[in-house]
Amino acid sequence: MPRIQGKSKPASQRRPREERIASIMAAAEEEFRGNGFEKVSMARIAARAQVVEGTIYRFFDNKHDLLTKVIEAWYERMLADYARELEGFSGTRARLHFMIWRHLQTVWDSPQMCRLMFDQIRSSPGYRDTSVFSLNRMYTRRTLDIVAEGVARGELREGLDMGLVRDLIYGCVEHRTWAYLRGEGEFDPKQSADAIVSLVLCGAAAEVPGGDLGSLTDRLASATDQIERLSREKAG
Amino acid sequence: MPRIQGKSKPASQRRPREERIASIMAAAEEEFRGNGFEKVSMARIAARAQVVEGTIYRFFDNKHDLLTKVIEAWYERMLADYARELEGFSGTRARLHFMIWRHLQTVWDSPQMCRLMFDQIRSSPGYRDTSVFSLNRMYTRRTLDIVAEGVARGELREGLDMGLVRDLIYGCVEHRTWAYLRGEGEFDPKQSADAIVSLVLCGAAAEVPGGDLGSLTDRLASATDQIERLSREKAG
DNA sequence: GCATTTAATGAATGATACTCATTAAATTGG
DNA sequence: CCAATTTAATGAGTATCATTCATTAAATGC
Incomplete structure (x- = not known):
């Protein structure tokens, strides 16, 4: 026509x-x-x-593209300082804590933006081509670097499935903030970060920090055996 | 007009x-x-x-209501047998494993339905009034009952934040299935369930699973006593 | 068998994302 | 500095849908 x-x-x-x-x-x-x-x-x-x-x-291009660009700009602005702030922390636990707390704090500060990002951006077909995706990758990569470093230092268990640790941390964070994001509840970023780190670490951390409880137990048992033998010999 | x-x-x-x-x-x-x-x-x-x-x-009432009713029917059909199936398992670990595996298996079997549920139902304003919501509550309640029972038996640590444990488990499950739900990856329900239970339990479980750190401590104390006695006798 | 209630119809309506011919402001180049 | 060309802005369309409702006939009650 x-x-x-x-x-x-x-x-x-x-x-x-x-x-x-x-x-x-x-x-x-x-x-x-x-x-x-x-x-x-x-x-x-x-x-x-x-x-x-x-x-x-x-x-x-369209309404969704407009939203994507808006979120991208916000996300870039926000993540800019993370890397530098992280420098201020040393030790696996403290560094992990910072990453988790920073994430929670962001949700607490900007729930509406986070909601848009979760509901509209992250599950759209073109997500993997957005800068939000690559920024997120960088962000979680950094978290896993901390975990890997923890493993290298012997603070965390060897053979951890890194992907699963990431899912555990960020999945937990997301579910914890669920109600708040929908205006149906509150949460305290610091307190939640503490609790999450503790729960995750007791899973990820080697049983006795810095050591191997298994072999320690073996040594202790054998030492005790020897002492008892000595004691018996002395008495006998 | x-x-x-x-x-x-x-x-x-x-x-x-x-x-x-x-x-x-x-x-x-x-x-x-x-x-x-x-x-x-x-x-x-x-x-x-x-x-x-x-x-x-x-x-x-409208398109969204139609979807909600469709998902509700599907969800009810599906959850019907869960409680009975769970009866077949005993022990905290096995029962938790079943709950997590069952969840993962559902996602694996019906990714499209799960996606609709996650993207459209769960984040809609009226979600808390749907039967899906109450079914989900029942489901996660059951999981936390298992955790509480584990605590009572001494298999899991006391003072656990139940809400956080729930967020840890289901958050992890959701992130693990993320890519698969979007047709961008695979996962193995059994394998993933094993891995998640292990990771979660080593956080939630008492330090030495099933082991008797108590009696070991007793032996250690008595051995120390003996050493000190021997040492004194030798010196004296 | 007539009157009343209820279900089904399909044509309107309204909202809204997105397009495009038209127009004028910038820019170029001689 | 001015004509020709390129580019940005305009706003009146168009297409697509969810949703509504007057109309009509099937059920149901009396």
């Missing part, structure tokens, strides 16, 4: 590209933050950014 | 209520299973059920 178009108004003014993108993303972030993904219409975002709907599509 | 309606065809035939609901739900399940929530239109479901769109709304 032929498309008969009416008159179109002039392109009133032309703001610089970067400024325009920034204002669209700012408007989108505010809207998405406050109302979630589905409830927000492109018309609202356009109105808030003082732009017409069509203009958004010049810079973003 | 007044609504001027054209002619409407007769209500050709009237199938029994239950049969009609069943055919709608069956059609919806097939469609949702194969195409996810958003991609499926009510028109397609109606066509497959040999019903007109409006008819669906006589039995279901």
